[in-house]
Amino acid sequence: MSSSTVKPGSNARPTAERWSRRTRASSTWFAGSIRLFLSALREIFDESAYARFLARHSISSCPDAYAAFLREHGAAKARRPKCC
C-alpha cells in the first residue's frame, strides 16, 4: 500500500507493514542461505552426484544402485589429487 492512501493519524500501519515485509525478506534470505549451504555440503559429499546418477539412469536408491555409482564415480574420485 502506498503511503498516500494512509489516513492522517494512522502512521503505525505502514511502519508495521514495512517491518513485516522486512521480516519476510530476512526469513526468505535466511532460508535461502541455509538451502544453499546444504546444497554445497551435498555437492562436497557427493550426495548430489549420486542423485544425478539415479536421475540419469532412472533408478531409485538401493545398495545395488549405490554400488554401481561407486564403480563409476569411485574411479574418477581416486584419480582426483588432494591438495596439501
Place this chain on the structure above:
Amino acid sequence: MTKSIRILVWLGVSILGALALGTIALHRGEQINAMWLVVAAVCAYSLGYRFYSKFVSAKVLALDAQRATPAERLEDGRDFVPTNKWVVFGHHFAAIAGPGPLVGPVLAAQFGYLPGTLWILAGAVFGGCVQDFVILLFSVRRDGRSLTEMAREEIGVVGGFVAYVAVISIIVILLGAGALIVVNALKSSPWGVFTIAMTIPIALLMGFYLRHLRPGKVLEVSFLGFVLVMLAIWGGQWVSQTPTVAPWFTLTAPALAIVIIIYGFAASALPVWLLLAPRDYLSTFVKLGTIGLLALGIIVLRPTLHMPPLTRFVDGSGPIFAGKIFPFAFITIACGAISGFHSLISSGTTPKLIRREPETRMVGYGAMMAESMVAIMATIACCVLQPGIYFAINSPAGVVGQLPETAVATISGWGFPVTAAGMHALAQAVGEQTLFNRTGGAPAFAVGMAHIFSSSLGGQAVMAIWYHFAIMFEALFILTVLDAGTRVGRFMVQDALGHIWKPLGRTSWYPSILATSALIVAAWGSFLWQGVKDPLGGINSLWPLFGICNQLLATVALCVATTIIVKMGKARYSPVTLVPLLWLVAVTFTASWHKIFDPNPRIGFLAHARQLASSATPSPEISRLILNDRLDAAVAGVLVCMVALILLESISVWVSVVSGRMQARVREAPFVPTRFAAEERV
C-alpha cells in the same frame, strides 16, 4: 549505495588495512592483539578482491558472461554439471584446503610473526589467488583441460613433460613430508595413536553403512563418523591412563613409520569405497567444522601474540630449519600464499562445474583468499604460545639436546625463557608424556589451538581433549592426503608404464596394482624413513624440498598462464602473472642453490654429507645418511634444471609471439552463446 558512499567505504577499508598492517609491521617491544592480523587480512583480501581481481577479470581475461562454459556445452550429469557458484566455491575450497596452510606458517613462525604474515597476504593477493583464478578460467575456455595438457598445447613438449614430472615429484615428497609430520605428532603418544587407529575401523564401518545400510547418505554417515571419532578421542584418554593398555599404543618413530607405510600400501590397493572414500568424507567433515571453530575461537578470544614480530633467527640460524628469510620463508609457506598444487584442482573438477565465466573470479580468486585466511589463523594459533614453549616443541633434539634440562637451557639462552617444570606441566595438561622435540609443526599448532579453544570453550579442564582433537584433525587430514596421493601417484605411474607394456597400464589388473603401489610407497617411504633416522630431524630437509617442488609446479602454472596471456595479444598485461613467476623463479633457484651448495651443514646437503664423512667413524648408518644427503642434493638439482627448462621454452614462445615470428594462436574452444543469459532476462 551511491558512488560517493562506496568510495568512502573503500577509503575506510584502505585506511583500516593500512593502520592494521602498520601496527603489525612497526610495533616493536610490545605484544599486539591477534585481531590486528585478522583485520589486516580481511582488509587486504577485500581490497584485492574488489580492485585487483576485478582489474584482472576485466582487462586481462575479459570474462565473457555471454560465452557458454563446458559445464553447459558438454553437460552430461556426471563430470560436466552447471552448478550454483556458491556450491562450486564450497567444493573448490574443500578440495584446496589441506594441512599445508596449517603446518607451513607454524614452521616459518621461527622468524617471528611478521615475515610469514606479510608473505601470506602479499603472496595470496598478487600470486596465489591470481594463479588459481587464471588457470581456472583458461581451463574453462579449454573444455576443462588439465594443467599438463595445457602446458603441452600452449608451451610445448618440454612443458608438458616437466609438468608431469613435477606432479609426481611433488606428490612423492609431499607424502614423505606429511607422513613424517604424523610420525612426529604421534610418537610416544598412546592417546593420539589410539584415536587415529580408531579412524580406520570407523571409516570401514562408514563404508559398509554407505554401501549396504543407507546408500548415498554421506552427510548422515559423516556426522555419525564424527561422533564416533569424538568418542575415540575420549576413549584415548582412558587408554593413555591405563598402564596395561597404554604400552600397546606407545610406538617409537621407526615403528610408526612402518605402520604408516603399510597403511599407505593397503589404502592404495584396497577398493575405493572401503577405506579411501569414507575417510575422505570424514576428513572433509572434520576439516570444515574445525576451520570454522578455530575462526570463531580467535574472534571470541582475541588472543595476544607472544611471539615477537622478528626473532634473532632471521640471520639464518633457526633451530626449526636453518636458512635466512629469503628464500626459506617463501619456500616454507607455500599453500597459504601460493601453491602449485592448487592449479591441479583449478584445472581438474572445478572448471567442469562453472556455470558462467564471471563466476571463475569468485571461485578461483575467492577460495584461495579463504585458504590464505586459514594460514593466518595457523600463524595466530602458534604465535599465541610463549616463544620458549614454541621453540621447545618445534626444535629437534639434534639442535637443542635430548634432555629437558639441556633443551630449556639452550632455548632460554636464545632469550626465550622456558622451564622444564613448565613444559612438564603443559605436557600433563594436554595428556602427553613430553612436548620436547615434537617437530613437524603439528604438535605446536595443536597446543596453540587447544590454548585458544580451552580459553573460550570449556576452560583448562578440557585442554587435553582439545589438544588431541587438534592432533587427530591434522593427522586425519594428512593421512587422507597420504592415501589419496598414493593412489593418484599409482595411477600416474600406471599411465606411464602402460606406454611400455599395456597390461601395466590396466588399473584393475592386480599384479600391476600391487607393483605400482609398492613403487610409489617405496618412493615416499624412503623419504619418511630418512626423516625418521636423520639426527637433525628430517623435516629440516624434507619441508624445503616439498616447498621447492610445490613452487616448481606453481612456476609451471604461471608459465602456462603468461604464455596464454601473451598469445591472447595482451602482452602488456603479462606482468600480472610474470611478476609472481619471476619471484618464484628467484625463490626456487636461490633455495635450491643453498640446499645443494651452502657451506653450512645445517643448510647444504653436500656440506652435511662432507661433515658426516669427515667427523664420524665409518658405519653403515653414516654411509646411508651420506647417501640420503647426496640423493636430496640430486633431487633439488633436477628440480631446478626443470624450472630452467620450462622457463626457457616459455620465454622462447613469448619472444617469438611478441616479435611476430610466431603466429599467436590460443587453443580455446570456439565461442558458443550461453542459454543462461537469455533465461536470466526472462
